[in-house]
Amino acid sequence: MPRGNTASSQTTKATLGLRELVLEGELAPGGRVPEVELAERLGVSRTPLRIALATLAHEGLLEPLAGGGFVVRAFTHDDVVDAIELRGVLEGTAARLAAERLGSRRELVPLEEAVAELDPVVDRTGPEALVRFVALNERFHEALVALAKSPVVARSIANVVALPFASPNALLSSHALLPRSHEILVVAQHQHRALLEAIADGHGTRAEEIAREHARLARRNLDLVLADRDALAAVRGAPLLRSVAGG
């Protein structure tokens, strides 16, 4: 067996490809997933594909059917709202743990760097600044989770973030198309700084609340994105939303 090629294995290929197909809406939400057709479409055998199906089912993107097989899960507006709120709760916990478990100030360096590098990006505007913001935003959130020093919490966050629209920058991709986009980034960066400060000062409860509110910023964005057809189309996983009537 190809033992060390976790990166290039057929299972990985199937998982990534399947996830892509699901998130891009190439498989109709609510519809049954045809194994054989998918296997040849992804260029893999049915065996690794079935592993991928199980993986996606555990991620919550697919739902095991009683009679066998899987259906693409459809997400309601409430599901997305709950997922965002839940991410806030979990990142809030991560922030609190980070504050409570902070050893030396040197541990804060990654977080500080992300915040510092975000400053000039927020001052600027335009699509390229947004791309940079997304990258740094991701670094910030990764650094935050790392500071919690809790694999259990990290895993739980990873599970939630895998859901559509729940990722910290899931809704940022379409910001360029939205009004008030820049203001939102300014607020977000303000919260980043406040979060860093709270953690540095060992204020766990404050850090937790800031992180929750930070996530709720995404919830506000959600309504904006849902109101704009073009913006919604730019969001990964948009086709999985049930009854995307207006746009």
Add this chain to the structure above:
Amino acid sequence: MPRGNTASSQTTKATLGLRELVLEGELAPGGRVPEVELAERLGVSRTPLRIALATLAHEGLLEPLAGGGFVVRAFTHDDVVDAIELRGVLEGTAARLAAERLGSRRELVPLEEAVAELDPVVDRTGPEALVRFVALNERFHEALVALAKSPVVARSIANVVALPFASPNALLSSHALLPRSHEILVVAQHQHRALLEAIADGHGTRAEEIAREHARLARRNLDLVLADRDALAAVRGAPLLRSVAGG
């Protein structure tokens, strides 16, 4: 294909059997999981077994090895503490949502029934009372999660509870062997009632804090259980604890 036999499928058989073997410590923690040996031991083929391996890996009981294959995960004391704390956070969120989303008082009936039936159980003592307590305790927690009306939160809780020692009544099994066991149950039931009251009154924040503290009761139990060799042996998943030196 045997389409509708989700309950009796080979995959289910493999998953349940494998989980049992892991939790009972029949597979050495940190050790590689031998596929072929396991397949014949469980009486299934390697194909459904591999699905089961992936499932257990997603649950966090197994860890995918870089070179291929899986190892049985070993849990540190910190892991268990974090898992319990995390359950508190998630059940706290469920409690808050339950309070915020409570429609009519009739929705509270399952929770009220569980609390009411727990009262006489707490008054009594002995092993059979403990068994009854465990059953009702489970009903209470299930009712709580249901009241949150959030599949996303429910799924997240289910993921955490799958970890050893993290379940609401994981540590209760050994209570009969512990001192002060009865007092702990009294406190737990007091918290149940307070939680119910807070939800009924729509006090989300209070409900959240009570649920967190309720989970921390389990954390206190953890230290007691870890100090008692016999009590620890009665806990499901105990062999997965790393360096269980004292007992």
Add this chain to the structure above:
DNA sequence: CAGGCGTGTATTGCATACAACGGCCCCGGC
């Protein structure tokens, strides 16, 4: 005409065979 039953088909679940890769041991050379 409607409802139920039987058959056909498509699809999945499972088992097995094969292949490839990493580790280990032995042997040879330095």
Add this chain to the structure above:
DNA sequence: GCCGGGGCCGTTGTATGCAATACACGCCTG
């Protein structure tokens, strides 16, 4: 005696073939 290389073996990853079931369609019957 030690280090390096090559071959063998064990293990896992992958592919394919087979079998079983559920759904659908059509026919028959009341």
